[in-house]
Amino acid sequence: MSSKLLGERIKRKEDPRLIQGRSHYVDDIQLCGMLYLAFVRSPHAHAEIKAIHSEAAQKMPGVLAVYTGADLEGRLGLIPCAAGMEGLKVPPHPCLALRRVRYVGEPVAVVVASGRYQAVDAAAQVEVDYEPLPAITDLDKAVSSDSPVIHESLGDNIAFVAKLEGGDWKAVESDASLKVIRQRLVNQRLAPLSMETRGVVASYSPGEDTLTVWSSTQIPHLLKTQLAVMTGMDEARVRVIAPEVGGAFGSKLNVYAEEGVACFVSRQFGKPVKWIESRRENLMATIHGRDQIDDLEIYFRPDGKVMGLKCHILANLGAYHQLLTPAIPTLTALMILGCYNIPAVFVETKGVFTNTMSTDAYRGAGRPEATYIIERVMDMVARELNLDPVEVRLKNFPPPGKDIVLATGVSYDTANYQKTLKKVLTLSGYKKLRREQARLRKKGKYLGIGLSTYVEICAMGPSSRMPAGGWESGTVRVEPTGKVTVLSGTSPHGQGEETSFAQIVAEELGVPYDDVTVYHGDTNQVPMGIGTFGSRTTAVGGTAIYHAAQRIKKKMARLAAVKLGAKPSELVFRDGKIETEDGSKSVKFGEVVGEAYFAKQLPPGLAPGLVENYVFEPPNYTYPFGAHVAVVEIDNETGEVNLRNYFAVDDCGRILNPMLVDGQIHGGLAQGIGQALWEEHVYDENGQLLTGTLMDCAAPRAHQFCWFETANTETRTPVNPLGVKGVGEAGTIGSTPAIVNAVMDALRPLGVRHIDMPLKPEKIWQVLRGGSPQVV
């Protein structure tokens, strides 16, 4: 293990092909005789479908068929929801709308044509007669008893009510010394907006009776199962391949209508079928994230210790459940106490249907909402008591190193929140910043300093808590030439695990990094796995690979031991050799590989070949944490926010490749800061999407950010042998409240407690001129 790879800034294996544009995304796949799909989508948020006229479209050049919901009924299964929650109402969710449409962009019909342009032109000619119904987009209205009902068979618009309660509320409520703050926080809807939109190629071969599907997905294995169920095919005859996937952020952790329809059409025609999502479709018909209203009651002592937190969550689910829609807000409840030992908690979550696109997992998935709530709570308490927010946090942290079980029932693995906080205060020069702020305030200038000390839950997760299993598989195969193939059941799509997995295996086997090739995403090539989401890929998938590598080593050590006349336990793998620690007895790695394959002198009981699989079931989640400081300046004439500095100290456990960690943190910060300052995905009261193009939907750009000062602490988790926790979502989870806290801190002299995101300059201007911030 001399070749030092783990912990180094190793360049990404993925990059040369990606940055030269020489790899293959779904749209790069061209098959002979391919047909193309274009969807006709509802322009109404809520309407009865009276009639669909497709005769004109059918006659257009190149058009082979037009299908409607009625054509698919009974022939293609419904879109699945995997969230198995007690009492959950699950409305039927057909791939093409049946009788009613419930959100703008809902697919109503599909045109099949021999060219993509022909399909799109013909789709424009399909006429649908709608009878519009009143649309419901407002959460408060949707839950009121006189609201129109979106799914009539369900009775009302409430899909579920979940309660989470812990601690001694009697004691809290009867304690007259406690102060109480009541506050509503709105966590606005966002569009995940991956660079590559969705896309699918489905290719059914009638002779072989096999269906091959290329999809831009995070979960090829789960998708395979679901598509088999939807199409009624034998699962063993379905293959799903996730080729290069250009980002997803949770939005491709799903099974979508278009995937089902593509499979159906391919089976009808016995030909390959392609559909590539346009950006407009992406903004309206790919899942959205967040969208909660959180009504808080905070009970706290005059010294800053918070004794109880109540929260009523209205979670906007959209019109239907996608794969995990209703499960997302339950993560908010679970993580609502953040890294604070608050003795009493009460959370009631109502999942609410509205005439909007479904919400589902978007980077952080329920945890950014929780972190936003609790980190705003800490700052509001500090403000109320005129204490430094650092002090309030220190007062509420659990003591370091101890295993504690919070009132929510959650127990964290390696808590030491004081450590990251201390480090970020030093890194940012916090005290100096406070002095600068005081000076500037005297001059009427608004500088704001915002803190966020987050903890998140990731490395999802133990199967007992996951709807579809939380284990992961890994295979290591040493080829006869000594090159190494690694197969993972995960499905990375930008994170860089081809690199980190190769680092793990090369270091374990003592072979060159370049000799290791990692494959993932093809269900016929790699063993069944779960996928990439919930910051789980390295912690769960990497661990499976690590164990598979151990099995290879065990076998190779036995072979080498025979050759060397040593004990297997004495041998180490390094520099392409297997040898004793002192190097006195040594055999080339390749020689032992040859032995395994030629199988001339195998020790009794040892099978030929060198391939090992391992399935890792994590005993627990992991809980990365961190502390961030944001510094903002407010233009006191226009309300514009200038992000001046950002400091992030994150503890994601052991770091296998600092460059990959930096990349994840930087991207995560951009998304989290984007929510705080710019992003919002907005429907009007008629359910029309106001941010349906990138002219209106504000995706953050590099030039809007300051330089990020990042640092880490490394507290290894005992949950897996690599000691890694997960880092894919941390930046997004931690940064949003840091920014909002900073802006509210800047505006402190103006006496305003809260402004909802995004902190558009006009809202701040309203406060600056003495008005209410909520006008915009």
Added chain:
Amino acid sequence: MIPEPFEYHSPQSLEEALRLVTEFGEEGKMMAGGHSLLPMMKLRLASPRHVIDLGRLSELRYIRESDGWIEIGALTTHFQIESSSLLREKCPLLPETAREIGDAQVRNLGTLGGSLAHADPAADWPAAILALDAEIRANSAGGERWIAAQDFFVGLMTTALAPGEILTAVRLPPLPRRAGDTYLKLRQPASGFAVVGVGVRLALNEAAHIERVAIGVTGIGPKAYRAAAVERELLGKPPTARRLAEAAARAADGVQTNSDLFASAEYRKHLASVYVRRALELALERANP
């Protein structure tokens, strides 16, 4: 995201382009950089039967100076303006404006003429051109004419160009002595276009009073405009801080103000006055080295 079918034409000379433009009339659309036209076609907000690509008319791609006037060909890209050393020296407002437009890809393809002809109410060039008292040349089968910038922007995405006319050049009068100019902009975070954009050129006389001032404002109303009320308040006066501020408060006087998800009409009016004042202050600083 896929336009309706159209025919593509690539004229090799201005004459040929003029002929095609006349021939296709309403059914034809000229394309310069394509960075406004193509997005509209992809959204099917525009569906011309014929697209006449002006891209090959290299004779319309130049920046030159004669008799103190600077003339810029219509097909000159934003980036060519941004990086022109002549303009940086003689008319910094233009490179400063160019830098504020879109991103590198947009600046490499989008053209001055295309932007002016398109007359987007939040585009940057119109404000700059107004501040510079520029003139715009229009060529047609019948000849050419020059249109003052003030008369060019007629309404929401409409200009003084007549059917059959091609915008071929923009010319700018020389920078007066003791003059300064600048362009300031607040970007809409999604589109990058101007929530407000202000171009100012200001000249002082011997007595350091304001001898000339031209203020172009974009993003506020249906079209870019000269903030005439502000200019009137300033002409002939000494530019005290107070006077600049008082005058700037009238930046959106009489303008029918836009309102959208990002900024209400009231806020836009406020932004106009703040940005006009700041641009005036900066231009003054530059006129007073």
